[in-house]
Amino acid sequence: MTQRPPAAIGMSIDEVETPALIVDLDAFERNLRRMADAARAAGVRVRPHSKTHKSTVVALKQVALGAVGNCCQTVGEAEALVAGGIKDVLVSNEVVGERKFMRLAALARDATIALCVDAAEQVDAAARAAASFDVQLGVLVEIETGMKRCGVAPGEPARALAHKIKGSNNLRFRGLQAYHGTAQHLLTYEERRVAVNEAIAAVKSSIAAIKQEGLDCEIVGGAGTGTFRFEAASGVYNELQVGSYAFMDTDYARIQNQRGGRFDDFEHSLFILSSALSLPEPGRVVMDAGLKSFSAEKGLPWIHGREGFDAYGVSDEHLRVRLPSGASMRYGERLWLIPGHCDPTINLHDWYVGVRKGRVEALWPINARGASA
Amino acid sequence: MTQRPPAAIGMSIDEVETPALIVDLDAFERNLRRMADAARAAGVRVRPHSKTHKSTVVALKQVALGAVGNCCQTVGEAEALVAGGIKDVLVSNEVVGERKFMRLAALARDATIALCVDAAEQVDAAARAAASFDVQLGVLVEIETGMKRCGVAPGEPARALAHKIKGSNNLRFRGLQAYHGTAQHLLTYEERRVAVNEAIAAVKSSIAAIKQEGLDCEIVGGAGTGTFRFEAASGVYNELQVGSYAFMDTDYARIQNQRGGRFDDFEHSLFILSSALSLPEPGRVVMDAGLKSFSAEKGLPWIHGREGFDAYGVSDEHLRVRLPSGASMRYGERLWLIPGHCDPTINLHDWYVGVRKGRVEALWPINARGASA
Numbered sequence: 001m002t003q004r005p006p007a008a009i010g011m012s013i014d015e016v017e018t019p020a021l022i023v024d025l026d027a028f029e030r031n032l033r034r035m036a037d038a039a040r041a042a043g044v045r046v047r048p049h050s051k052t053h054k055s056t057v058v059a060l061k062q063v064a065l066g067a068v069g070n071c072c073q074t075v076g077e078a079e080a081l082v083a084g085g086i087k088d089v090l091v092s093n094e095v096v097g098e099r100k101f102m103r104l105a106a107l108a109r110d111a112t113i114a115l116c117v118d119a120a121e122q123v124d125a126a127a128r129a130a131a132s133f134d135v136q137l138g139v140l141v142e143i144e145t146g147m148k149r150c151g152v153a154p155g156e157p158a159r160a161l162a163h164k165i166k167g168s169n170n171l172r173f174r175g176l177q178a179y180h181g182t183a184q185h186l187l188t189y190e191e192r193r194v195a196v197n198e199a200i201a202a203v204k205s206s207i208a209a210i211k212q213e214g215l216d217c218e219i220v221g222g223a224g225t226g227t228f229r230f231e232a233a234s235g236v237y238n239e240l241q242v243g244s245y246a247f248m249d250t251d252y253a254r255i256q257n258q259r260g261g262r263f264d265d266f267e268h269s270l271f272i273l274s275s276a277l278s279l280p281e282p283g284r285v286v287m288d289a290g291l292k293s294f295s296a297e298k299g300l301p302w303i304h305g306r307e308g309f310d311a312y313g314v315s316d317e318h319l320r321v322r323l324p325s326g327a328s329m330r331y332g333e334r335l336w337l338i339p340g341h342c343d344p345t346i347n348l349h350d351w352y353v354g355v356r357k358g359r360v361e362a363l364w365p366i367n368a369r370g371a372s373a
Numbered sequence: 374m375t376q377r378p379p380a381a382i383g384m385s386i387d388e389v390e391t392p393a394l395i396v397d398l399d400a401f402e403r404n405l406r407r408m409a410d411a412a413r414a415a416g417v418r419v420r421p422h423s424k425t426h427k428s429t430v431v432a433l434k435q436v437a438l439g440a441v442g443n444c445c446q447t448v449g450e451a452e453a454l455v456a457g458g459i460k461d462v463l464v465s466n467e468v469v470g471e472r473k474f475m476r477l478a479a480l481a482r483d484a485t486i487a488l489c490v491d492a493a494e495q496v497d498a499a500a501r502a503a504a505s506f507d508v509q510l511g512v513l514v515e516i517e518t519g520m521k522r523c524g525v526a527p528g529e530p531a532r533a534l535a536h537k538i539k540g541s542n543n544l545r546f547r548g549l550q551a552y553h554g555t556a557q558h559l560l561t562y563e564e565r566r567v568a569v570n571e572a573i574a575a576v577k578s579s580i581a582a583i584k585q586e587g588l589d590c591e592i593v594g595g596a597g598t599g600t601f602r603f604e605a606a607s608g609v610y611n612e613l614q615v616g617s618y619a620f621m622d623t624d625y626a627r628i629q630n631q632r633g634g635r636f637d638d639f640e641h642s643l644f645i646l647s648s649a650l651s652l653p654e655p656g657r658v659v660m661d662a663g664l665k666s667f668s669a670e671k672g673l674p675w676i677h678g679r680e681g682f683d684a685y686g687v688s689d690e691h692l693r694v695r696l697p698s699g700a701s702m703r704y705g706e707r708l709w710l711i712p713g714h715c716d717p718t719i720n721l722h723d724w725y726v727g728v729r730k731g732r733v734e735a736l737w738p739i740n741a742r743g744a745s746a
Contacts, residue, residue: 001723001740002375003449017472017746051689073690076376093690096648096661096705099390118651121704149691150651150659181688275469278491278523286523288469291717292745296670297687314670315554316424316716317446317466317745318522331494332469343689344664347721350374350743367374369743370723372665372690373390 002365005351011360018275018334019289021349023364025356027269028246034266035228035245036065042232045239047071047090047221050368052243052343055352056084057364062246069112071221071241075100076371082111084367091115092177092221092241094122094142094150100373101129105137114138114219116177118152123164123171130170139165140219142177143206145199149181154202159209166213175219176210178203179241184226185251189258196230203236225252225266249342251298271304272337272345273353274319276329285329287319289337293348298340306335375738378724384733391648391707392662394722396737398729400642401619407639408601408618409438415605418612420444420463420594423741425616425716428725429457430737435619442485444594444614448473449744455484457740464488465550465594465614467495467515467523473746474502478510487511487592489550491525496537496544503543512538513592515550516579518572522554527575532582539586548592549583551576552614557599558624562631569603576609598625598639622715624671644677645710645718646726647692649702658702660692662710666721671713679708 006017016022039046045068050059059070059081069088072078081089088111095101095115107113108130117123117139130137141161144151152158158176165173183195199222207217221239223231228245231237244252247270255263274289294301296314303309308324319337323329339345346352347369354362379390389395412419421435423443432443432454442461445451454462461484468474468488480486481503490496490512503510514534517524525531531549538546556568572595580590594612596604601618604610617625620643628636647662667674669687676682681697692710696702712718719725720742727735 001738001742003743003746006746015472017470019745094650094659096650097390099388118653119704144653148653149686149688149693150653152653277467277469280491280517280521280523280525289745291668291670291714292720292743295664295668297664297668313522315522320522331492341664347665348743348745365374369374370376370665370721372392372662372721373376373379 003350005353005363007353007360007363009360009363013355013358013360016273016353016360018273019293020273020353021346021351022271022273022336023352023354024269024271025354025361027267031246031266031269032061032065035242036067038229039232039240040066044232044237047239047241048246049092049241049243050077050081052346053246054346054366054368054371055364056081056086056367058246059084059086068239074372075103076373077368078104078107078113080368080371082107086111088112090140090221092179094118098125101125102132105129105133105135108133108135108137112138114140114174116140116142117161117165118142118150120161120164123161123168127168127171136170136172138174139171140175140177140221141165143202145178145180145202145222146195147180147182155205155209158206159213162210162215163213166215173215175217175221176203176206177221178237179222179224180227181224184224185255188256192227193230196227200234200236207236226255244342247342250302250338250340268304268338270339270342272301272339274335274337276331276333277318279329279331282328283323285321285323287321287335288317289319290315290317292316294337294339295341295344295348301337301339304336304338309335376723378726378736380726380733380736382733382736386728386731386733389646389726389733391646392666393646393726394719394724395644395646395709396725396727397642397644398727398734400640404619404639404642405434405438408615409440411602412605412613413439417605417610420612420614421619422465422614422616423450423454425719426619427719427739427741427744428737429454429459429740431619432457432459441612447745448476449746450741451477451480451486453741453744455480459484461485463513463594465552467491471498471502474498475505478502478506478508481506481508481510485511487513487547489513489515490534490538491515491523493534493537496534496541500541500544509543509545511547512544513548513550513594514538516575518551518553518575518595519556519568520552520554528578528582531579532586535583535588536586539588546588548590548594549576549579550594551610552595552597553600554597557597558628561629565600566603569600573607573609580609599628599636617715620715623675623711623713641677641711643712643715645674645712647708647710649704649706650691652702652704655701656696658694658696660694660708661690662692663688663690665689667710667712668714668717668721674710674712677709677711682708
């Protein structure tokens with residue numbers, strides 16, 4: 001259920017109630033521009049992932065910088081995007097359930113809608129729903145590229161599925177979904193390059209096989225924040241489905257750049273602002289933010305800008321922080337936490353509190369928060 | 374932002390859109406009655422924890438079975454409880470921020486409100502807010518009982534804080550907060566008993582010290598689903614702040630009962646209903662529920678009632694399941710997932726879908742979902 005925003009426009013950051021999801025607007029805008037510029041330079045399109053930001057405010061800003069639309073993982077996210085004015089939406093995922101297909105087909109009256117398939121039954125279900133709403137749905141074949149999640153094997157199986165799509169009324173074959181999720185977080189630049197090279201090979205063999213059907217892959221989509229430069233330079237990928245680049249998190253901050261240094265293509269723009277709730281003993285502080293304010297499956301948050309401060313324990317509403325020798329904190333003093341994983345963290349909040357020069361400048365509803373169905 | 378419910382009253386469970394948060398109403402009601410009966414038999418009060426259920430519908434059901442009110446962890450949860458008709462609310466946690474204290478004081482016009490403190494500054498802040506709204510706030514001293522989170526040391530430090538509360542206008546000393554969180558999940562009955570015995574000793578020395586001030590501890594609160602029988606029988610605790618008992622999760626199902634068997638005081642009544650989205654290869658299924666439908670920091674969900682089915686990988690919207698030899702699943706086939714940790718799982722959803730005999734009978738708004746501030 002939607003909660004009230006923890007801030008008001010014009011407030012000082014010091015007045016924001018905690019815990020709050022903060023966006024450093026300057027850093028966020030630089031991140032958006034960097035990705036737009038990199039894609040333009042490489043001659044590929046950006047279709048940012050709304051699974052990360054869950055907000056049509058952010059999606060519209062991405063489109064204003066040249067993004068072709070957004071992609072998303074769920075039908076509920078697609079509904080939020082279309083309602084918010086995004087005209088070109090790709091569900092970069094399979095869909096299951098007759099009603100889900102109908103909801104998606106209904107959206108195609110207002111926007112260009114595509115989805116992914118990796119099985120013949122999904123093609124049939126999409127065709128039935130599209131026919132019943134008298135609309136056209138775009139369909140991409142998802143291929144397995146090395147992450148071992150969904151997707152058909154590249155090459156011949158991809159061709160067979162494209163063939164079925166070609167023969168289905170109300171469906172239009174649009175290309176390949178070829179996301180390599182696990183490649184994003186491999187530690188070294190070289191490991192990521194090698195992994196994406198496998199994906200590129202899978203894409204190439206699939207494009208060639210599908211050509212036998214007389215079909216072109218108008219969209220070859222994939223890539224994430226950790227690997228997008230490889231896909232952009234591949235000559236076969238033409239749409240980057242990047243999400244985390246807008247915000248960053250510790251999971252991406254842990255990977256290395258080409259020189260073995262810290263991955264620094266983008267800046268941390270997303271924080272959980274938290275307050276010291278309890279100072280039970282010297283050197284130990286309990287903050288007022290826990291598992292209901294950030295996800296912890298990728299590790300505990302980093303403490304921004306406080307050398308030696310170490311988050312060591314989390315519970316639902318608390319984070320325990322150990323202070324370095326000689327350091328102390330006051331009751332109510334604030335820390336900026338960098339979340340381990342931005343996507344599920346954002347999905348816990350109803351509002352982005354956008355801050356510039358210490359003042360609240362934006363309150364953006366996270367309108368697809370919880371749109372998991 | 375609030376999403377539409379994934380079901381409608383009267384639907385068959387088969388029509389519910391997935392992922393959905395399902396409550397088995399029969400099991401849920403048995404759980405509520407069991408706790409109410411156990412507390413009545415022990416002569417202690419139940420003050421269930423709304424940090425778990427986040428819903429005033431559930432809170433009212435608990436009160437209807439004799440609960441004295443609810444406790445909660447945040448001011449936002451307290452606001453939801455009071456707005457939903459709960460007349461006696463304890464914030465079983467410290468509070469930080471002037472506005473938070475004002476919000477809490479404002480609630481005291483409509484309900485009996487208490488909060489916990491472990492520092493003198495918190496007492497001052499509570500007194501200021503209560504005076505400015507011309508209300509009375511109840512105050513409990515939180516003592517450290519072995520979990521090493523918040524709380525003053527038992528005995529003399531607890532007395533000193535009670536003394537300060539006694540001298541503060543608009544505040545009323547009401548007792549002790551003595552929750553031992555880590556004890557809840559210790560594997561064996563004996564380990565839990567020993568841990569709670571430490572907490573009981575801390576409570577006793579604090580009660581004795583506070584008696585020197587001429588103050589009685591009207592409330593001695595603590596206990597959780599894993600240990601409540603110890604606190605109930607302690608002779609000093611008089612309010613059980615139990616939460617998970619209504620739903621259960623794998624974290625509680627892993628602990629042992631007195632005979633070394635599985636903890637079976639309560640039944641699993643909470644599930645994530647999910648559908649098979651992709652069947653990429655024999656023996657491997659990808660379900661349509663991931664980190665945005667359940668929390669995974671206490672481990673991946675168990676698959677309910679399907680021997681040998683093993684969840685082995687999770688991402689934001691997917692769960693990978695390995696099937697036992699010879700088993701297979703169909704596209705769209707459903708699995709009932711038992712979440713690792715019920716509290717942060719519930720906090721991801723806007724609606725409970727209550728089911729009885731295979732039919733949707735209730736849609737309860739999770740109105741304090743996201744009320745972390």
